[in-house]
Amino acid sequence: MVDRRIPKFHDLAPLMQFKKPTFDLKAKRLREALTIEDLRRIAKRRTPTAAFDYTDGSAEAEISLRRARQAFRDVQFNPAILHDVATVDTGWDVLGKRVEQPFGIAPTGFTRMMQTEGEKAGAAAAAAAGIPFSLSTMGTASVEDVAAAAPDGRNWFQLYMWKDRDRSMALVDRAAKAGFDTLLVTVDVPVAGARLRDSRNGMTIPPSLTPKTIIDALPRPWWWVDFLTTEPLAFASLDRWSGTVAELLNTMFDPTVTYDDLAWIKSQWPGKLVVKGIQTVDDARRVTDLGVDGLILSNHGGRQLDRAPIPFHLLPDVVREVGGDTEVHLDTGIMSGADIVAAVALGARFTLIGRAYLYGLMAGGREGVDRAIEILSVEVARTMRLLGVNSLEELEPKHVTQLERLVPRARS
Template sequence: MVQRRIPSPRDLAPLMRFKAPTLDAKKRRLQSALTIADLRAIAKRRTPKAAFDYTEGAAEAEISLARARQAFEDIEFHPAILRDVSHVDTGWDVLGKRVELPFGIGPTGFTRMMQTEGEIAGASAAAAAGIPFALSTMGTSSIEDVAAAGGPTGRNWFQLYMWKDRDRSMALVDRAAKAGFDTLLVTVDVPVAGARLRDTRNGMTIPPTLTPATVINALPRPQWWIDFLTTEPLAFASLDRWSGTVAQLLDSMFDPTVTYDDLRWIRDQWPGKVVVKGVQTVADAVRLADLGVDGITLSNHGGRQLDRAPIPFHLLPDVVREVGDRTEVHLDTGIMSGADIVASVALGARFTMIGRAYLYGLMAGGREGVDRAITILSGQISRTMRLLGVASLEELEPGHVTQLQRLAPRQRAESSTLA
């Protein structure tokens, strides 16, 4: 028989430890976020539909984005045991300079539309974490303001779209160089805009248009509108105002005639490192390595351009095998956890970039939300490395990861341009 008794207050006291309430609502909601998905849920509650869908959405049926995220789920890790992982080093050199984590904040357009602190929050948070911040040509903060936000320790990259007006494009490049940006990120997968159907259905314009539907949608999200209406109007590096859709803006500006000769010319104009973003075949990776670029980024633009595009994470091993000894291989699209980043590094990526994951944090809580997103990913990277039995990024290798097969080609077409 179990003997029972009435507990004394002395027995109960150690069990009754109440957590002090957090009175700051922003701090409370960010502390509750343990994953990027948690930040996304907070962001969705706080951001009007048109702005949230611009971040969330991809092209056409959004198959490319879904496949990219699924590819990271379809991996198997292979941990080693009985290794000393009391301390792990999550940093190394990227493009000749130290980063404290193997990821940075990728370029995103119209960022202050998502949350009023925009790129300034991203650049300052990145500098504090010791990682790079990439400013988009379509950014909503000036090159000079981003440089100031990062301070003397900030490491900023400038992402370049080539416009039909080449002089205007290169004027931005010159400003970035003078402001101390160390890397030019040339994006090459936007000859025309992808069909981003959410934006079309939402009737989204830049800046957002006030309609009865947007007003109704704003009612449960007053803080976003208060911030939007009481802070500096949206301004862009490229234009002050646009009354059409985002797709119409891109089609009116971006140059579909850009070739390798143009890329070679751009490289010769830039004093720092040059990385080409938007690479989607091994053949193009080889040609860029032959051209002598400092890095390539495997990316399908977050699924926002060509739907059913190649999955960057699946391309990674083949590209690293072909060009990894000649140029750095970076990766983006679909990254939502630190485990995704560790798997990418294990398969040969020198660096990765986050886009939506950062924007979810921004929409959830401004600068503090971006800090929270970085903290979440940093913790996941460190924990995954320890559980794999590695103490540094250099110890990660392909043997730590198996890409499980879900999609496999029946037959690959032979082509001189893709071979």
């Protein structure tokens, strides 16, 4: 039997928590995004298909990207209990300077095509969070504009070596004069990968107004308003281009670059030099022997060679081989702070996020990038607490088990 009564007001009052209405719809949708995947869904709704697919897609059958993300999903964490984790320190030194988080923003091309604030939003958000921002050779903001947007930020410049060496090194010189402290030399793009989504979408730089794109634009008028009422999309460090991405890459990039060229570039750069695109232990050792300050295990987000090695799987072997001689960084497939913690536990000194940052940018401009960084930062700290560690230095391989899904067949 249950005794019932009429509720009294003083019992109801604590339960009546009516939220004030909000008229800032962007702030509301970003606040309600709890994961990077939530930001991705918002970005997809708000961005034309061609621009979104350029960001979201990868090469050919997109196997490399799926495998990279699955590798992080196949992590088992091994927590230690009964540790005082009231405070955690999520920062440490990377390439000689402190970062507040073990991740930074990766170089991305054509960024203003995704959202008109582009690289300036990324650089400003990174500076506010105390993490590095990387500007791509194919960026749509100049080195000078990025430096002005984040004068107190830690800015890195990513170099693609072109057939025209003088123009390549002129860009490097501009980056040095603008205060960029690190050069990322990308070595996995002798030619463009086959990015089939872009071909099927007929994507050009800048986007073309065709019946298909106009129909696609109808539910996303805000993107086109930004696109048509701001400075025309161009490579602020290069000339304008009116073809496809693959045509541009194949026209500009030099497939003859060798280790000798890498050594020559190193001799020209006054700051830290990191090689991006390492995919084998042998290459990791060879670039380390050249005296580079760091290397990035990366298959270019799956955008070049499909079925390329999974950077996260390669990480322990590379750390064993060269981790005592140079810093090992990692990108490709990171979608959560837990992914970042797993990489650090297995020896990565630093990680880079590309798509995760761009999903935030497309979802809400500068505020969306802030939200992406906030989501990842909260996840990093929470994962560390749940593992029972107070600092990144305490993370060890024992905290992570890589569950086997793809096991190489024994060679005869």
